Amino acid sequence: MATIKDVARQASVSVATVSRVFNDTGLVREETSRRVREVAALLRYAPHSGARSLITNRTNTLGVLLPDLYGEFFSELIHGIDLTARKNGYHILVSRSWEGRTEIEEAMRAMRGRVDGLLLMSPDIHRDTLLNLPADLPVVFLCSPSQGHEVDSVTIHNMRGARAMVSHLIAVGHRRIAIIKGSFGNYDAAERLRGYQTALKEAGIEPEPRLERCGDFTEVGGYNAALALLAETNRPTAVFAANDSMAIGALSAFRESGVKVPGDIAVAGFDDIPLARYMDPPLSSVRVPISELGATAVDILLHAITSKNLHTRRHMRVSTEVVIRRSTNGQPAERPPPTTFNRETSSG
């Protein structure tokens, strides 16, 4: 591979000049610049970013450490992150974080010298808090339990969103409302449960442990939980799933069991993934601006990187929106494409 020296030699200039041409630092004659570029193109020269980052101490790359890469949620998240990063001239280095705390730390040190900052999503509540971060690597936490105020973070208004959705169910007449919970120990899951419980309490409805079913954020989990609920002697009239995947699994279970949605039972989800509106019946959900979530995190991270000294810690929460579709019975069918409009929209 051609190096800056090869280009310099061929163009009969010094490496400094070549460098100047490629960073357009000005101060180089038009003709020289042209000659250098020609030679560079000929030699297929591209600056070696490792070498560059060694001296400049910048990589123009952001590390992204996620618990998983699978499914619509992460897909959209990465999309949002990439878009914003690139807009600012940054690349992203994606990695799925391993299980334990030590493994996350391990992954983080592997990023040393590769990235200028880190986006870290580590929703496990029971994980020892506040991993000892390399002092000088800016980190933004995503959807992670609050680590106090010492770190930047972006989270979802989970509690508010869940409460708003359950309140809606109550408003349209439901009293026996079940929840299919998210993964055990997961921060988002815990907050959504809290929102559910809060809404019930506010309406003066007695909580009932048998209506709080375990789930794991997957379709299969939702499917099984739904079957279990059907087996109850005193069935709920509505089910709130802590995410859309589980709600979709539940819809599938109800359909197969001949239980009509929303006639016999109402179903609501959380996230409003693109497919929610294509379900039968279209699924009511709590819209989360996932891509915006990623974008916000990147913005904060970039600020921390570029204004290192005067950056103050930020805690952001992205808002959610309740989107009512037919699965909760409220209104007539929503016609999906080409544009979607939300019947009821309550900030939450």
Next chain:
Amino acid sequence: MATIKDVARQASVSVATVSRVFNDTGLVREETSRRVREVAALLRYAPHSGARSLITNRTNTLGVLLPDLYGEFFSELIHGIDLTARKNGYHILVSRSWEGRTEIEEAMRAMRGRVDGLLLMSPDIHRDTLLNLPADLPVVFLCSPSQGHEVDSVTIHNMRGARAMVSHLIAVGHRRIAIIKGSFGNYDAAERLRGYQTALKEAGIEPEPRLERCGDFTEVGGYNAALALLAETNRPTAVFAANDSMAIGALSAFRESGVKVPGDIAVAGFDDIPLARYMDPPLSSVRVPISELGATAVDILLHAITSKNLHTRRHMRVSTEVVIRRSTNGQPAERPPPTTFNRETSSG
């Protein structure tokens, strides 16, 4: 940030020794090694991978350049790539490639010095073929039009899969079969169309241009194309969509129009994304082992990297499987979780 020198000083050894400890090249006394590790931990030392790659000429990172990052397909693809890469001790640097040819080249040079090899998905047929690649960077093409035999590539058995699915439709009695095509100029889309046409020809069915509808691989595209088909005076009895997203859009359109699936019209997709089986009715589709596709590509790339000289170009195709569910009427409902079994499975 602590450097190797700091560690060396604190542990009163030379940098060479520290380096040896961290690369366990042997030849260092047990006690020395322990002392070095202790100091390193204390100082939170992590080797600077830029500096390292500069001298070793290896980054342990693979570049991944995709046309988009959005949706189940890419989600699963990245998942498969990451899994295999990590298993071999590699990171992945993900980027969405820009539009034109020059922009791809631009993105590729940005990867210089950051990656040891490149996975490139560039399904645009009309893009000038065979971008002039930096001679020494191994590249594997994913789902891209054949570039002759000078490059490694992994593609899907699109044509066979599509033909098998359409043949199935014919086998269960359909004669008027429409297709909702994929994006214009897209390689996979073109091949799937070819499979559709081949199956018709094999069955002696006259092709009919009005039944070949344009789509763009999105739900909305499928929805609109489906409505257009309904407007035909002589409606088709089956629709083959070039991917599942469009099939889902079509299902939605039919449902709203009161057209029964599979009673009035059969619907089939391609990809078999996880959601296909949760549709109502569950969607017949051509299963593509997406994650395996990514894994295979990584394997080839790693071989090209590690055995640079004796690596010979490989062209791989991953096989598809026709998965029949209720949307094509063949059989009774398939019960989704916890395990899935495919009624009819024809290699294709």
Next chain:
DNA sequence: CGTCTGTATGTAAACGATTACATTCTTGCC
């Protein structure tokens, strides 16, 4: 005790860029 052998450690030259500083070249003006 000298020598030889092998193990453990140190020294210093790379790797490919950036950039402060030094040097050379133009140009305009007296």
Next chain:
DNA sequence: GGCAAGAATGTAATCGTTTACATACAGACG
């Protein structure tokens, strides 16, 4: 023509590693 000023270019130190080679040290052996 000489000179100053500014523009263009060159020189060389530097970033944090790895690694070939040199060196030191210990034990074995005659």
